[in-house]
Each structure stands twice: as C-alpha cells, then as structure tokens.
Amino acid sequence: MADIFHEVEEELRKDKYNELLRSWGPWALGAAVAIVLGAAGWQGWEYLERQSRWEESDRYFAALDLIADDQLLEADLELQRLTEEGSPGYAGLALMQRGELLLQSGDNESAGYMFEQAAEAFTFQAFADLARVKAAMALFDILSIDDLQNRLGETMQPERPYRLLAMEVIAAKAFAIGDYARAESEYDAIANDLDALTLPVAQRAQIALDLIRRIRATEGDTAEMPAEESAAETSSGAGDAPAEAGDEPMQFNLNMGDAADEDAANGLNVDSPALPDAAGLLNTETEDDGQD
Template identity: 25%
Template sequence: MVDIFDEVDEDLRAERMSRFARRYAIGFMVLAVLLIAGVGGWQAWLWHRHQEDAKAATAFIAVLDQAAQHGSAADREALARKFGAVAQSAPSGYATLARLNEASLLADAGKQAAAEAVWNGLINNGSLNPVLRQVATIGWAAHAIDTAEPSLIQARLETLAAEGSPWRPVALQYLALLDIRLGHKSEAARTLLEVANDISTPDDMRRMANGLAQALGAPASTE
C-alpha cells in the first residue's frame, strides 16, 4: 500500500490531516459494528424460530442493503427513518444495531441534533451491552469532535483510551483531534506519537498518526 503521506504537499495543514484521521476512525467504528453483527448471526438464527423475530431480522437486513448504496442527504435521512422503524419492533440486538445506523445516517444527512439524541440514548442506556455502548460513543465522537463540549468528549473517551482497551488507538486519536481544536498542538502531537509507537495499533493508523504528528511539528515515530 502506498504511504498516503508521500502523496501530500509538505505544507499540508494539520486541519486537513485531522479531517482524514476522522474519516479513518469512522471506518474503524464500522468494522467493529460489522464484527458485532457477525457475532449476532447465531442470535439471528434463533430469532428465525419465531415468526415476529424473523420479520425483524429480514427488515433490518433489507434496510442495511439499501444503506450500502451511496445517496443524497435526503436519501440518507429516509434510510435513517427506516432504521428507526426497525428499531421500534426488533429484538434488542438488531434494535441497537438499527439505532447505530440510524444515528450515523442522520449525522451524514446533516441532522446532527437528531443523531446525537439517538447516540445519547444508547450511551446512557445502562442495560445495553457495554460493547455496543462503546461503539455508540465512538460513533458520537466521530461526528461531535468539532462541536461537543470538550469536557464531555474527554469524559466519554477517557475509559476507551485506557491501557488494554481495544478502542485505545482511535480514542487517543480523537483526544488528539480535540487538542488540535483547542489549540494544544504540542499535546496533540505527543498523543499521536503514542498511537504511532504502540505496536498494537493497526499499521495504517500508525502511519496516519505519525504523519499527522509530523504535520504538527513532532519528530518521526521511533517505530
């Protein structure tokens, strides 16, 4: 794979790099959701033993197929409403996945307030599977990093950025983006180098974090 940083000009601004970092992290979140959906396949088989649950599974998959196609903001908003309808009648597992997709589509359609209401409902639901709450937090952060209250972002990402957390690289990256937003570029560079030097971080994310850190004036990663 060609290193993306070989293709950018030397004077590329850190803000442009931060937008790329945000898009990468969104992809990381989507992969996590797909993994959870895969684990839920066994549950889907059980649901098919009951007619109503089978209908819910079929409805979810049908809307998911439509969401895979690119469309206008109006199309994404319409699909979000369809996911919301699925969530109202589906069993808890599919209902949560439907809500996650609903929130992402609403945000992509420019309906940030509506999306945040969905994400907050999931994040604050103590009865929800902790992994799904974490996915909701990452999804929220992906879209709210430029607008949400900094103290709220820090509070929500702190646990996910802890040692041993599978979300650590992406959570640290978001915290670095928050530091850039607040004008703390040296702190952001240090955090990004921490991501780049962590061997548990995926290779593409390490290269990206290293490149962004250098754009902020830090030395190259030692890895």
C-alpha cells in the same frame, strides 16, 4: 427356623419400602414431571427467540435495502419501528443506521444523539464502544475536549476494541483548538502503542506528529526572533515571500486535514469507522450479548 426369620425380614423390608414410596413417591414424580416440562418450555422459548431474531434480521436488512434504493424516508420509518420494537441488539443497529442517515444529511448533532442512544441500547461492549466513538466524531465541533474526554474515558481503557480511535479523537481535538503540546502527547502515545504498530492509525499519528513538531518549531523560531528584526523582515518581505505553514491559523477536524500542508494533511484524514458485520455477530454472540 432360619427360613421363617428370613421371610419376616423380607416382609418388614417391603413394608418399609412401601411406606417410603407412599411418602416420597408423589414428590419424586412431581420433580420428574417438572424437569421434563421445564426442558420442553426452555426449548420452546429458545425457538420463539430464534424466530423473533430472524424476523428482526429480515426487517433490518429490508431497511438497508431501502437505503440502497435511495428510499431514505421509508428506511428511516422502518428503522424507527425496529428501534422501538426490537431487541437491544437490533434496536442499537437501527439507531446506528439512523445516525448514519443524519450524518449524510448534514445534521451532525442529531446523528450524535442517535449514536449515544445506540451506545445505551447495546449490551455487546464492542458495539457500544463503536457507537460512543461515532457520537464523539459527530459532535466533534460542538463538544469541548473535556467533554470528549469524559465521554470516551471508558472506551480508552486497555483491551477495549476502539480505544485507539478514541485516543485519536482526543488528539485531533487538541490539535483543532491549538493545544499542540497535548496533541503531540496524545499522538505520540498512539504512535508508540504496541497494538497500533501495524495499523493505519499509527501511520496517521506519526504524520500528525511530524506536522505538529514543524508547527511548534516554526512558532518557536518566530518567538525567539528580536522584535526589530521581525518587524523589518515583515515590512521588507511582505507580498514577496510565500506564506509559511505557521502564518495561517491551523484548521483541523476528523474529516479534513491541515490546509497549510496539503500533502501531510491527506494522511491525517480519519473517516468515520465502518460498521462491523453486526448481524453476524448478533447471531453468534448469544452468551455475551443476550441475543441470537
């Protein structure tokens, strides 16, 4: 009797399994097929993306070769096409190179526009910050210090890679417009920044501070001198004594130092920051930038 009951239970169990298989089998099979097809599609998409990035890389470096061969018109046309057709990363790099070409031709305003467009195109934050700083440097003589502050405000946030250079742009603008108090404050913040202690930017800031303090001291001495004594000294010394550093208006921008103190000014020169190994970073920062 026990064997009969056991056989009945087995038959009932089989019937239940068959019913479950008929009900859920197609769904399970469909899910398995979907997973396989999805994995295959993802691999195919990644392959196509890599191929596209390689092609864009070839086009970008071909344009750089044209620049090296002094075929600037052809290079600019190829960079323009890459700007319109490329992924955000290579479109941004193409805009940066077009900006550099415009800087070389002396069209700083158009160069600044190109750098601003590059900052909008990049999704990799370091590249976007670099483009914003270069735009500010290109438009240095056009923009007010408030405009520069607004454009570079986010770039000067802690942990941003080009914040010290952005701070230096603001300090240089304050110096250029004769706001020596603000220039001294900005340069002092750079010189005492722990991240800048071993960098050339700290040395430039310290040289600028020394120069500004000499200028302010000279202006203070002149202001405190009695009017009669000042007039007498001017009339007696005119044409005999060499001009002091504070006698001539100070001229300063990111590419030229103070004409009144050539030795100190040489240390204040701030070259346009060089582009990093952009193509290499684009191929390694996939997760952050969204491209290979």
